[in-house]
Amino acid sequence: MFTGIIEAVGEIVVCEAIVNETGGSDIRLRVKTNDLPLTSVELGDSIATNGVCLTVVELPGDGYVADVSSESLALTTIGDWAEGTPVNLELALTPDSRLGGHMVSGHVDDVGEVISRHPDARSERFRLRAPKALAKYIAHKGSITVDGTSLTVNKVEGAEFELNIVPHTLEKTVMGTYQPGTRVNLEVDLIARYLERLLQGDDAAEA
Numbered sequence: 001m002f003t004g005i006i007e008a009v010g011e012i013v014v015c016e017a018i019v020n021e022t023g024g025s026d027i028r029l030r031v032k033t034n035d036l037p038l039t040s041v042e043l044g045d046s047i048a049t050n051g052v053c054l055t056v057v058e059l060p061g062d063g064y065v066a067d068v069s070s071e072s073l074a075l076t077t078i079g080d081w082a083e084g085t086p087v088n089l090e091l092a093l094t095p096d097s098r099l100g101g102h103m104v105s106g107h108v109d110d111v112g113e114v115i116s117r118h119p120d121a122r123s124e125r126f127r128l129r130a131p132k133a134l135a136k137y138i139a140h141k142g143s144i145t146v147d148g149t150s151l152t153v154n155k156v157e158g159a160e161f162e163l164n165i166v167p168h169t170l171e172k173t174v175m176g177t178y179q180p181g182t183r184v185n186l187e188v189d190l191i192a193r194y195l196e197r198l199l200q201g202d203d204a205a206e207a
Contacts, residue, residue: 010031027079047090115127
């Protein structure tokens with residue numbers, strides 16, 4: 001689990017397609033972590049990388065290596081990444097962590113798109129479009145995770161929603177690089193997903 005409070009911006013240094021014996025392929029990533037402290041990180045630990053929960057399989061010293069499944073490739077922007085791509089980083093929660101954002105699983109629901117951005121006093125206002133299937137989970141003043149960053153929704157119109165981003169967040173995350181057309185990883189609020197399932201009652205067990 002994570003909080004959506006970004007601890008550092010890292011950089012993709014290797015994004016390599018790996019082909020197996022049957023001809024299928026997935027990806028191995030090497031991420032340079034920059035200011036993210038790795039002293040407590042061990043093999044098998046999880047690190048949220050642009051909102052995607054990845055398992056550490058190697059620790060080369062200046063970052064980590066992770067394998068990415070075809071399922072993750074289908075639901076995230078990882079297929080767009082290349083050498084030099086900046087990524088938001090957050091270590092997994094520990095029992096003594098502060099919960100400064102909201103509960104984030106690191107299981108990306110789907111990919112959204114930045115529609116526009118413009119100045120709003122010292123902040124920037126972004127408008128994004130989510131896939132239609134996720135629109136019902138996005139609420140005015142609710143929480144949403146965009147590339148791993150916990151954010152508050154300021155306005156919702158259909159499948160589009162707006163975010164007001166303060167200068168600190170623009171500086172400390174990859175959001176400062178967003179332009180119209182940028183694809184982003186979206187994770188909707190956990191409570192909304194579980195509430196929908198609970199409301200199905202016994203019907204949830206039916207095929």
